[in-house]
Structures are given as structure tokens and as C-alpha cells.
Amino acid sequence: MRLVVVGNGMAGSRLVSEVRTRDPHIRITIFGAESRQPYNRVLLSNVLAGSSRPEQVRLLESSWYDAHHVEAAFGDAVAHIDRETRHVVTEGGRREPYDLLVLAMGSEAIVPPIPGVERAIPFRTLDDCERIMEAADQARRAVVVGGGLLGIEAARGLAGRGLPVTLLHLAGHLMERQLDVEAGEVLGETLAGLGVEIRTGVSAESVREDGVLLAGGELIEGDLVVLACGVRPVTGPAAAAGLEVRRGIVVDDELRTDDPSIFAIGECAEHEGTVYGLVAPAWEQAAVAADVITGGKALYRGSRLVTRLKARSVELAAMGETQLTEEHAEVVRFSHRARGTYRKLVIRDGRLVGAILLGESDAVGTLTQLFDRGAPVPGDRAGLLFPGLSSAPVADSPTLMPDAAKVCQCNNVTKGQIRACWEAGARDVAGVAAATRATTGCGTCRDAVEGIVGWLCEQEGISV
Amino acid sequence: MTRTHCPYCALQCGMEIGPGLAISPRTDIPANASGALCQKGWTAGELLTNGERLTTPLLHGEPVEWEVALDHVAERLSAIRAEHGPDGVAVFGGGGLTNEKAYTLGKFARVALGTSQIDYNGRFCMSSAAAASIKAFGMDRGMPFPITDLAEADVVLLAGGNVAETMPPFVRHLSGPRMIVIDPRRTQTARLAWLHLQPTPGTDLALALGMLHLAIADELVDEAYVAARTTGFDEVRTSLAAWWPERVERITGVPVYRMRQAVRALAAAGNAYILTGRGAEQHAKGTDTVSAFINLALALGLPGRHGSGYGCVTGQGNGQGGREHGQKADQLPGYRKIDDPAAREHVAGVWGVPADSLPGPGRSAYELLDALGTPGGPRALLLFGSNPVISAPAAEHVAERLASLDLLVTCDFVMSETAALADVVFPVTQWAEESGTMTNLEGRVLLRNRAVAPPEGVRSDLDVLAGLAERLGHHLETEPVKIFDELRRASKGGTADYSGITYERIAAEKGVFWPCPEPEHPGTPRPFLDSFAHPDGRARFVPVQHRPAAEETDQDYPIYLSTGRVLAHYQSGAQTRRIAPLVQAAPEPFVELHPDLAEQLDISPGDVVRVSSRRGEGKAVARISDAIRRDTVFMPFHWEGANRLTNPALDPTSRMPEFKVCAVRVERDV
Known part of the structure; x- marks a missing residue:
């Protein structure tokens, strides 16, 4: 059997390793539009923030493919799917036959159609990331357009590099899809404290050399403009091949499209009306699709979404x-x-x-x-x-401690036994230890025993 | 006064036995030089006078003469061997046996019985850490440094260990450092910690990966050390890209900022240690979990540096020595591999037999127990120093396997739950009634001296083995010191080389660290300071990936079970459950559960609770405590019950069963 995977991002690379773990023999070819080894997109904000180097976000070593008998063709995007003859055709003209095809083409950054937008850099790929970092070295001020997850991470990362940053957001509060108004405001205040100026409810009119012009005429100064205006699923080749496409490529619980020999996973796929934009669902889908491809019976029932911002000190x-x-x-x-x-x-x-x-x-x-x-x-x-709130208060004061309370765990000695021992004449820790063996194990109860003996002496007016 | 060591855990506290069997701590043994002992140690003398002591051999429950019992067993063994071949007879040992016994047991199995079917309960204890240490360092010596080094550290991370209960005097070595404890429960040890990370059972591996990811992302890696002393870091770094902390947080339940605090504290420390215990190791992925923690230690530049390092906290009294001298399915004395031709040649030479007469590797402990009485499996079992009816996973199944044998022979000094099933029980000496060496958790070889005469009618395990061997046409020594001399020769040139160690040296030097290849050699307290034990002298990073527990929770079994120890008891409790003050301290098994879970299940403190898994059920009294996670219950394993539930899924490398996590249902028993 020949398996062809289109897309070498988080979903595609995951699928390939999941399939290979399950089946050492199946023939696998993977095409990637980017010329790089697959990397972890989740960590791009770390790269931008300077806390990870680009080579540290690689998901697989380049030797992995040979070692696992996977043919990898990177830097040559698949342009066309020929369902009749079951081939994919790349932009470079290569035709590759498949028995099963997995589309993991991901999504592309949305670039708003405003004048001068070509001056801005979208934040989506590792290449983008490197361009932004290079520009940031020369820049005096940055503007980030888009106050969703990625925009906030980018803004925080740039501010962390010491660059003054303004974050522009169309909605009334940050991350309006994930947060309520108050949370969005508190987040904005936190970011402001870290050097990110927040402007919500604003719309970018054009990108100029000296900044971003807002609707209404105000200029937000900045010589580096980063776009984080959301993404859209890459569905072009699938639609052209006649597969059912709504917002994404429509798949069933086996991650199959309406052509049973073609699967779609990750950000280009739409399951039960939902297109997921996070990695956890993409990996869950990769596992299910790999299982189905290798003869298993797994089903995908949707994912629960947890959004976790990756920005230092937030x-x-x-x-x-x-x-x-x-x-x-x-x-x-x-x-x-x-x-x-x-x-x-x-x-x-x-x-x-x-x-x-x-x-x-x-x-x-x-x-x-x-x-x-x-x-x-x-x-x-x-x-x-508030974890810990319900913990019972520890009665470690000798006065409050009940007689049955165990003071020395190692030798199972209670406060009552120490009292009895005191009443029998022991007046210091050594005396109590000799009689009860309290303090002779791990030794951590020494202070407590001392406290009890001292308190008993005090009660009786005996100076120690 | 006789100078000896405690009969219980791997700390092997020094103690003296005086008149009237009075116990007092020694102050010349570093493990407890402060004069510490826990309640188990203080009351150990009562083991010697216990009224439940076995003093006569039992044949089908009836007292018989020693010669009658030995003749019977030897005849049955010969007959079973004649019918089923040498592997029709199996031997099962224990990590509490002295080095001399462990050595003799291995020799008896390979020479007198010719069976490959020998393993021991240390497989349930140290095997994962041992396997990971051998991969990383080329050698497994639990803690490759003296225990007293710990006190000098700034930070100690303990993954899955509760030393405050399992070996209390250990805690005295931890009063200086900041402690980071990883445990699903806020144990007595976790209460002493500066930072307690409380992961979901079965996710320690993910946690270690997340911590190393953070160490790399936050540029805390000791690059110079990694370059000079290790190999394989690049591959591990790439394998970690998939384990970013937020993902790990979701799997483990440990907040990212807590992971970061832990990693930063370790990295900022001048000296730091990472230690693992059974909580991290007793999993179907225990070896990989330990590898992940060792990777973290290597990335931070800890192992092989005076004052820093990685160590595993061995559990059983002779857990270290017990894994070095040949009672393990794949090993010969000196920590040699049984499939290594040179090792076979050397040991066969010492034993005076042809190398090709030695059997190859046999089944691992659980696989051995699981095969008993099955087609192709052993028909007879000789059991020493172990009580698998309590301590093996899926214990009811194991009891069935034992019952299906043609012959079960045990050596015990009390009627353990397993002895009660045996065809023949030999009453044997214990601890203070015999001499022998023990190798403690530091790799320090110690001498236990005989303090009292055994009760009449009782003989040593060594006498049983020699008596059976003689009847099978072989000679074995019974004098511990003579056996030790033979062990020295057998171990010479091996990883665990004892050839320079003598009883006299141990007594004079308060213990000697192996490897000690010459009588003039001082012993090796810190073996990795100059180089690791791989041929190139470098430590290996081992790339590993997290995966779910062998059995995750579901609708039918929605709660995790984890198992462990209580302070007053040791192992299967065969000894400690017979000592009045210890029974008083911990009289009965219990189930610990969170108040929120108790509320949901309508369980009140003191209720009898039924806990069931796919393998069996156990009942115990409810103890309600917010020290445990809401999704987990805890049961101590010293009583019948806990291990009826546990999962025998095995680690692919170490063959360690997954004792520390399985899925259960919890109900109030009505």
C-alpha cells in the first residue's frame, strides 16, 4: 500500500510517525510546502521571544525519515489531486500515485486587504519568525495587528526583546473568542505592565512606512508591523478535486473525506462543523487517522479545547x-x-x-x-x-493539640504519651526520647517535642 | 553486644544487639550515624522471640524431620525434572537475602538444578532504575555516592519516594537541602518539601520531559558538561519539542509555573541531586521514566560531579546486592550478563563446570509466576525470602498459579501467606541468627553478625540449598564467609567487583564500596567522578516518549489506584504484622481518598470501602484526607487486598509490573 501525506506541519508529521509506529512496512511519501524539517509551531512564540533557538523547535531529526523508510519531499507543494488516477501532482510537476491520501495542509495567515499590507510581516511560519526577528533587530517600535492568542504571544515576545510594542485589536477586548470582557481587560492590564500598549476596538486602515493608520486617522507609530489576523484553512486543492469543503475539508469520525481513500486532519479539516486551530486536536486526529489507515477501529469524536497562552510572565x-x-x-x-x-x-x-x-x-x-x-x-x-483552602488547619501549637495527636510519626508517639512521660519526670527532649523514642527516627519532630516539653514546664512554673 | 544492621530496608541502619535482645543504634555507620532508628528498627528484637516462629519442617502441613523433608523435596525435584526437563523446576528469591544467599541461590539453580527459571522479587523493586542506570551510565549502583553527600546539596529532587515513612533516618540527610518532591500524595516526605509537585498517577514521565523541555527553553542546560561528558543530547533535544510544558501540564495536572520553579531551583543550585523511588519506577514505562529523569540530571550537569548526581533509592534490605550476584534471570555473579560468553566462561570456571552447561536467561519474576503450572511452564517452585501472594501484582491470579504446581517449597521463619500454600515449608534462620553481607542503597557492602543462636530445629537457607544440592549430586558451601570468598572470585572482573572486600575489612572500615577489585583498593564511593562506565567514558542521553498508563480510567473503573507503604510495616508485612507495637501503630489496611471524592461516593471516615479492578477486589477502611488527589485512591500493600487489584502489565525493558497505577471502582461496602 502507498500512503501519501500532503503537509509536513504538526498534523502531517505526527500522522507519519503514528503510522510508522503502528506499521513498519506501509510505503509512505510525505510532501511539505515548507523546505524545512517539521517543527513545533506552538513554540514559535518562544523563538520570537528569544527563549528558543530555531533548531530547538524541530520535531524530527532529518535522519528520521531514512531511518524509518519514509520518503520526504520538502519545498514542493502539492498543487493538484487527481482522484481519477489516484495521483497527486506537485507545483514542481512531480506525479505521485497513492492508495490512501492524507491531507494535512494546515492553514494560511489571513492578510487583510488594506493598502501597504505588504510592508507587514505575518506571523505564521518559522520563516516569518526569522524575518520578524531580523527586522526587530533594526526596529525602534513595533505594532502587532490582531489581539488573539498568536498576536498576544508575538507582542509579548517583541516587548521581551526590549522593543516598545503596540497591540491593535478590532474587538472590544483581547482574545474575545476565549475570554469574557473582564478577563480580556485584566489580560490587557497585565500586558501593559510588561511593556505592551493595548488598543482595542480599533481598525487598521493602512500600513505605512512609519506605522499603522487607524480608521479615524490616528497613526500608531512603528517601523515593524506584524500581522496576526487569524488563519484560514488551506482547502484549494481539495475543493478543486471536488471534495466536500465548507470552511474546512469535511471529514467524518474516521477523518475520511467524502472520497473514502482521502483523509484530512488538522487545521484544514472540518469535523462536525468545527475547524480546530490548536495542536492538541490535530494530534488526536492524527492518532485516529493513523489507526484507521493501519486497519484499526478508532473514531474521532471531537476535542475539548484548552487554550494556554505561552508568554513569559503571563x-x-x-x-x-x-x-x-x-x-x-x-x-x-x-x-x-x-x-x-x-x-x-x-x-x-x-x-x-x-x-x-x-x-x-x-x-x-x-x-x-x-x-x-x-x-x-x-x-x-x-x-x-483555591487549592489548599480546604486543608484543615494544623494544630501544631502544644496548647491546641489533642492528646491523641501523633507527634513522632517514626515511633508512633502521641502528645499524651509525651505528657505522661513528662509527668513521670522527664524534663527535656533527651528524657522524652529515652523513654518514648520520640525524635529518634527522621528527627523532624524535635521542635514539636521541645515545644510540648517547654509548654508543660511553663504550665507547672518550672524553669528549664 | 553484637554489631549488626537492621533486618529491614536498604538503609541498613547500624545497630547493636545487647543482652536481652535490647536494640541500640550504632553511631559508626553513616546511614544512621546520628543514632537514629525508626520504630521498625527499635522493635526488631521482637522478631527473634516471636511466638509464631516456625521451628520444624512441614510436609503437607505436618511436622517432619529435616531429612525426611529434604529427601522428599529432592526426590520430587528429580522426578519433575526427569519428566519436564530442568526448566520444569523454578527458583524465586528475594531482595532481603544476604549476598551469600543470593549468590548460592543462583549457583544452585544453574548448577544443581540446571534451570534457567530463576528470578526474584527485586524485579518488582529496583529493575526499572537499574535498567535505566545501565543505559545511561553503563553501570547500576543505586546511589553512586555516599548518603552523607546529600546533606551538602542545595536542592534534592525526589521523584516518587516517601523516605519519611519507608526509611525515616534517611530524612536526616535531607535537613540541609531544599527538597522538591514529586508524588500524587502529600506524603510525610512531601510535607517536608520546599516544593511538592502532585502529578496524575502514571504521568511522571511526561513531567520529567516537560521539565527538561523547560531547562532547554530557559537555557539552563550545562552545555560544557554535556559536550565533555555525554553523548546523544541532540536527539533528546529534538524528541522534547513535542513535550512543551503547557501540554505536559494538561497531562500531569502540574502547573507550568511549578515545573519552572523546580527546574530553576535545580539549575541554580551549586550542588543538586535527582533521586527516584518506586513511585516513578513501578510502571510499565518505569525504565523510560527513570531515563527521563536521568536525562534531566545530565542536562543540568549533575551526575559524576562530587556533591551532585542522580541516584535511585533502593528499597529492600539487600536490594542492591541482591541484584548483583545471580538470582536474577539474566545475570551471573558480579553483575555479569548470563548471555555474555566471557562472563559464562569466568563464572563456570569458578564453579568448576563447563560454560556450556550453564542455562541461558529465564523468565522475569511476574512472567515466571504467571507461567507456573501452565503447559511449558515450571511444575515446581522453590521460594526464598519472598511472599508473592501478598506482594505480586494480580495476587489472586498468582495464588492460583502457585496452587496449580506439583510442588511448592518455601523457606520461611513465620507462616507467611505463601508458606501457607506450600507442600513443604523449611523453617529457616533470620537476620540476627546468622552472619552475612548486605549491600545497602549506597553500594556499601556491610556485615551482619550473628548475635543469637537460632531456635532448635531451625537451619539456614544455605543449609537447605546445600542439603538439596547434595541429594542432587552437587556440593555447596554453607559457611557464609567461605561463600563470600567464592563470591569474591566469581565477581572478580565483573561490574560489581567484590574481590578486594573481606569480612575483616568490612568490620574495620564500617563497610566497603564496590567496585573493589584488589585487597589494597580503597573501594569506590563515587564511581563516576572521572568517567562513566561505558567504554568511551561518557554518559548516554536516552530519548524517551511519554505514553498513557497501561490501564487508564474509564466509565467502569473511573478512579486511579496507587499503592505504597506505611511507616510501621515492611514489604508484605510477614514480619512486621507480627510485632505488637507495629500492629498497634498501623493495625489494618486502609483506603485513602480525598474529601471531594468521599462526598461524591457518600463515604465517611471509617466506612468499609470495596475497591475493585478488572483483576479482583479488596476491602479496607476509608481514610479521608485532602493529601491525595481527587481522582486517585491510595492503598498500602502490606496486607492482602491492594495487590489483588494491581496491574501486571510489564515494562518492556525491566519487566517491572505496573504497581503504581491502575483503574478501580470504589464503593461503600453495604
Whole structure:
């Protein structure tokens, strides 16, 4: 069997390694439009921020393909799918036959049709990233257009390089798809504290050499303009081949298109009306498609979306339906804007259906997992938002400690036994240790024993 | 006064036995030089006077003379071997046996029985860490540094270990450093930590990958060290691109900023250690998990530096020595590989047999137990120093396998749950009634001296082996010191070279570190300072990938079970459950669960709870505590129950079963 994979991004490269893990023999050819080894797009913001070098985001070594008998053709995009004869044809004119075809063509950056936009650099690929970094070295001010996840990461990264940055956003608050108004505002305040000036509710009219002109005539100065205006699925060749395409290439639960020999995964695919723009769903789809291709029976039932901003000193997690209000769900909210903290739970039928966590929080792991698993939410909502809150206070003061409290774990000695030992004449830790062996194990209870002995002596007015 | 060591864990605290069997700590042994002992140690003398002591051989439950029992077993072994071949007879050892016993057991199996079917319960204990250490360093010596070095460190990360309960005096070596503890429970040890990371059971591997990813992203890698002392970093770095911290957070439940705090603390430390325990190792991916932690240690430049390093915290009393001298399916004495022709030639020479008469590698512990009584599997089992009815995974299944044997023989000093199933039980000496060497968690060879005479009618495991060997036409030594001399010769030139160590040196030097190849050699406290044990002297980075637990939770079994220890008991509890103060301290098994889970399941403290998995069920009393994750329950494994539930899925390299995570259902027992 000949498997051809079109697209060497996060989804395509993942699919190939998933298939190879399951089946060492199947013939695999992978085409990539970019000439590079596959890399982890999620980490591009680290590259932009300067915390990762470009070679550190590679997903596979170049030797991987030979070692795993995968033919890789990079830098030659597939232009045409010939379903009649089951071939793909590249821009370079190469014809490659397939028995099964996987389309993992990803998406492309949306470039708004405004005058001068060619002066701006979209933020989508590693090449883009390198262009931006190069320009940033010469630039005095930067403007980022688009206040979604990627735009914020880009703005934060550029600010981290010491460049003054203005972030322009069309909607009334940042990340309006994932955040409610208040969370968007708190996030903006946090970013402002890190050197990113936020302008929401503004529309870019044109890109000029000296900056971005807003509708209304205001000029936002900047000699580097970065575009993060969203992405659109790459569906051209699929549509031209007559596959069903809506926003993305329509697939079923096996990730098959309406042609059973063609699959689509990742950002170019549309499943149950949803086009996913995050890597986790793409990898889940890759695993399912690989299983189906190698004869398995896996099915894809959609993904739960957790958005996690990757920007230094900004901790943000948003998941599920964050914008539901009290009319439709139970909402638990804590806001402390002065500290950049905002936490929100959205609960329906006893399950967590959405959450926002802004600012460092130990709750993030638990909440993400509750959301992922659809597990019942415990009755104590405050304990969920503030882990540790429900912990019983430790009665370590000798006065408050009950006699039954174990003071020395290693030798199973209670406060009552220490008291009895004191009453029998022991007046210091050594005496208590000799009689009860308290403090002779790990030794961490020494202070507690000292405290109890001291307190008992004090009670009796005995000086020690 | 007799100078000896504690009968229990791998710390092997020094102790003296005085008149009236009074125990007191020694202050000349570094493990507990502060004079520390835990309750198990203090009460160890009661093992010697326990009324439940076996003092006569039992044949089908009836007392018989020693010669009758030995004749019976030898005849049955010969008959089974004649019918089913040498592999029809199997031997199972233990990590609590002295080096002399472990050595003799391996020799008995290969020479007197000619069977390849020998393994031991250390497979359930150290095997994952051992396999990963051998991959990375070319050698497995649990902690390749003296325990006292830990106190000088700035930071110690302990992944999956609860030393405050399992070996309390260990904690005294940790009072200086900042501790980072990785454990799904806030254990006694985690309570002492500066930072406690509480991952989902079965995700330690992802956590280690995420931490190394952060170390690389935040430029904390010791590039000079990596260049000078290691190989393979580039491939590992590429393999980590898929394990960015936010993804790891979702899998583990550990917040990214906490991972970053941990990595930064380790990287900023002048001296730091990374230690792993069973919590990280007892998984179907335990070897890879340890490799991931070793990769982190290597990236930070820790191993092979005085004052820093990686170590595994060995569990059983002689867990280290027990894995070096040939009771393991794939090994010959001196930590030699049984399929290495040179190793076979050397050991066969010491044993005076042709090398080609030695069998090859046999089944690993669980595979051996699983094969008992099956077509092609062993029909007879000789069991020493182990109680698999309690301690093996899928314990009910293991009990069935044992019951299906034609012959089960155990050597025990009390009637353990497994001995109760045996056709023949030999009553044997214990601990203070015999001499022998133990190699503790540091790789320090220690001497236990006989302090008291055994009860009448009791003989050593070594006498049992020699008695059976004699009846099968072979001679074995029974004097520990003579056996040790033979072990020295057998180990000479091997990885674990004991040839320069003598009983006299151990006594005079308070223990000797292996390798010690010559009588004049001082021993090797820190073997990796100049080079690692691979031929090129470099440590290896080993690329590994996280994968889910062998059994994840689902609708039918929605909760994770993790298992572990309590302070008052040791292993299967065969010894400690017979000592009154320890029973008083921890009288019964329990199930620990989070208040939110208890509320959801309508369980109150003290309720009897039924926990069931695909393999069996166990009942225990509910203990409600917010020290555990909401999605997990914990059961100690010292009693029947916990291991009826655990999953025998095996690590592909170490053959370690997945004790530390499986899926269960929890209900109030009505």
C-alpha cells in the first residue's frame, strides 16, 4: 500500500510517525510546502521571544525519515489531486500515485486587504519568525495587528526583546473568542505592565512606512508591523478535486473525506462543523487517522479545547464555554485586578464546561483535567479555585493539640504519651526520647517535642 | 553486644544487639550515624522471640524431620525434572537475602538444578532504575555516592519516594537541602518539601520531559558538561519539542509555573541531586521514566560531579546486592550478563563446570509466576525470602498459579501467606541468627553478625540449598564467609567487583564500596567522578516518549489506584504484622481518598470501602484526607487486598509490573 501525506506541519508529521509506529512496512511519501524539517509551531512564540533557538523547535531529526523508510519531499507543494488516477501532482510537476491520501495542509495567515499590507510581516511560519526577528533587530517600535492568542504571544515576545510594542485589536477586548470582557481587560492590564500598549476596538486602515493608520486617522507609530489576523484553512486543492469543503475539508469520525481513500486532519479539516486551530486536536486526529489507515477501529469524536497562552510572565488558561452567564450555568468568579488575577468556573449539570484562569494558580492542572474528563465537580467550588483552602488547619501549637495527636510519626508517639512521660519526670527532649523514642527516627519532630516539653514546664512554673 | 544492621530496608541502619535482645543504634555507620532508628528498627528484637516462629519442617502441613523433608523435596525435584526437563523446576528469591544467599541461590539453580527459571522479587523493586542506570551510565549502583553527600546539596529532587515513612533516618540527610518532591500524595516526605509537585498517577514521565523541555527553553542546560561528558543530547533535544510544558501540564495536572520553579531551583543550585523511588519506577514505562529523569540530571550537569548526581533509592534490605550476584534471570555473579560468553566462561570456571552447561536467561519474576503450572511452564517452585501472594501484582491470579504446581517449597521463619500454600515449608534462620553481607542503597557492602543462636530445629537457607544440592549430586558451601570468598572470585572482573572486600575489612572500615577489585583498593564511593562506565567514558542521553498508563480510567473503573507503604510495616508485612507495637501503630489496611471524592461516593471516615479492578477486589477502611488527589485512591500493600487489584502489565525493558497505577471502582461496602 502507498500512503501519501500532503503537509509536513504538526498534523502531517505526527500522522507519519503514528503510522510508522503502528506499521513498519506501509510505503509512505510525505510532501511539505515548507523546505524545512517539521517543527513545533506552538513554540514559535518562544523563538520570537528569544527563549528558543530555531533548531530547538524541530520535531524530527532529518535522519528520521531514512531511518524509518519514509520518503520526504520538502519545498514542493502539492498543487493538484487527481482522484481519477489516484495521483497527486506537485507545483514542481512531480506525479505521485497513492492508495490512501492524507491531507494535512494546515492553514494560511489571513492578510487583510488594506493598502501597504505588504510592508507587514505575518506571523505564521518559522520563516516569518526569522524575518520578524531580523527586522526587530533594526526596529525602534513595533505594532502587532490582531489581539488573539498568536498576536498576544508575538507582542509579548517583541516587548521581551526590549522593543516598545503596540497591540491593535478590532474587538472590544483581547482574545474575545476565549475570554469574557473582564478577563480580556485584566489580560490587557497585565500586558501593559510588561511593556505592551493595548488598543482595542480599533481598525487598521493602512500600513505605512512609519506605522499603522487607524480608521479615524490616528497613526500608531512603528517601523515593524506584524500581522496576526487569524488563519484560514488551506482547502484549494481539495475543493478543486471536488471534495466536500465548507470552511474546512469535511471529514467524518474516521477523518475520511467524502472520497473514502482521502483523509484530512488538522487545521484544514472540518469535523462536525468545527475547524480546530490548536495542536492538541490535530494530534488526536492524527492518532485516529493513523489507526484507521493501519486497519484499526478508532473514531474521532471531537476535542475539548484548552487554550494556554505561552508568554513569559503571563499565565493564562481558558477552556470551553467561558462566556456563559448565570442564566444558563452556574458561574463562580474571583477577580483581583490589582494582582492580575482572574478566575472563573462555568459549571453545568455538575460538570465543568468552561474556565478562565489568569495569573499563576495551582488550580490550573486540576481544572484542566476536570474539564478534559468531564468529571463531576466537587461541591466545594472555592476549594477548586483555591487549592489548599480546604486543608484543615494544623494544630501544631502544644496548647491546641489533642492528646491523641501523633507527634513522632517514626515511633508512633502521641502528645499524651509525651505528657505522661513528662509527668513521670522527664524534663527535656533527651528524657522524652529515652523513654518514648520520640525524635529518634527522621528527627523532624524535635521542635514539636521541645515545644510540648517547654509548654508543660511553663504550665507547672518550672524553669528549664 | 553484637554489631549488626537492621533486618529491614536498604538503609541498613547500624545497630547493636545487647543482652536481652535490647536494640541500640550504632553511631559508626553513616546511614544512621546520628543514632537514629525508626520504630521498625527499635522493635526488631521482637522478631527473634516471636511466638509464631516456625521451628520444624512441614510436609503437607505436618511436622517432619529435616531429612525426611529434604529427601522428599529432592526426590520430587528429580522426578519433575526427569519428566519436564530442568526448566520444569523454578527458583524465586528475594531482595532481603544476604549476598551469600543470593549468590548460592543462583549457583544452585544453574548448577544443581540446571534451570534457567530463576528470578526474584527485586524485579518488582529496583529493575526499572537499574535498567535505566545501565543505559545511561553503563553501570547500576543505586546511589553512586555516599548518603552523607546529600546533606551538602542545595536542592534534592525526589521523584516518587516517601523516605519519611519507608526509611525515616534517611530524612536526616535531607535537613540541609531544599527538597522538591514529586508524588500524587502529600506524603510525610512531601510535607517536608520546599516544593511538592502532585502529578496524575502514571504521568511522571511526561513531567520529567516537560521539565527538561523547560531547562532547554530557559537555557539552563550545562552545555560544557554535556559536550565533555555525554553523548546523544541532540536527539533528546529534538524528541522534547513535542513535550512543551503547557501540554505536559494538561497531562500531569502540574502547573507550568511549578515545573519552572523546580527546574530553576535545580539549575541554580551549586550542588543538586535527582533521586527516584518506586513511585516513578513501578510502571510499565518505569525504565523510560527513570531515563527521563536521568536525562534531566545530565542536562543540568549533575551526575559524576562530587556533591551532585542522580541516584535511585533502593528499597529492600539487600536490594542492591541482591541484584548483583545471580538470582536474577539474566545475570551471573558480579553483575555479569548470563548471555555474555566471557562472563559464562569466568563464572563456570569458578564453579568448576563447563560454560556450556550453564542455562541461558529465564523468565522475569511476574512472567515466571504467571507461567507456573501452565503447559511449558515450571511444575515446581522453590521460594526464598519472598511472599508473592501478598506482594505480586494480580495476587489472586498468582495464588492460583502457585496452587496449580506439583510442588511448592518455601523457606520461611513465620507462616507467611505463601508458606501457607506450600507442600513443604523449611523453617529457616533470620537476620540476627546468622552472619552475612548486605549491600545497602549506597553500594556499601556491610556485615551482619550473628548475635543469637537460632531456635532448635531451625537451619539456614544455605543449609537447605546445600542439603538439596547434595541429594542432587552437587556440593555447596554453607559457611557464609567461605561463600563470600567464592563470591569474591566469581565477581572478580565483573561490574560489581567484590574481590578486594573481606569480612575483616568490612568490620574495620564500617563497610566497603564496590567496585573493589584488589585487597589494597580503597573501594569506590563515587564511581563516576572521572568517567562513566561505558567504554568511551561518557554518559548516554536516552530519548524517551511519554505514553498513557497501561490501564487508564474509564466509565467502569473511573478512579486511579496507587499503592505504597506505611511507616510501621515492611514489604508484605510477614514480619512486621507480627510485632505488637507495629500492629498497634498501623493495625489494618486502609483506603485513602480525598474529601471531594468521599462526598461524591457518600463515604465517611471509617466506612468499609470495596475497591475493585478488572483483576479482583479488596476491602479496607476509608481514610479521608485532602493529601491525595481527587481522582486517585491510595492503598498500602502490606496486607492482602491492594495487590489483588494491581496491574501486571510489564515494562518492556525491566519487566517491572505496573504497581503504581491502575483503574478501580470504589464503593461503600453495604
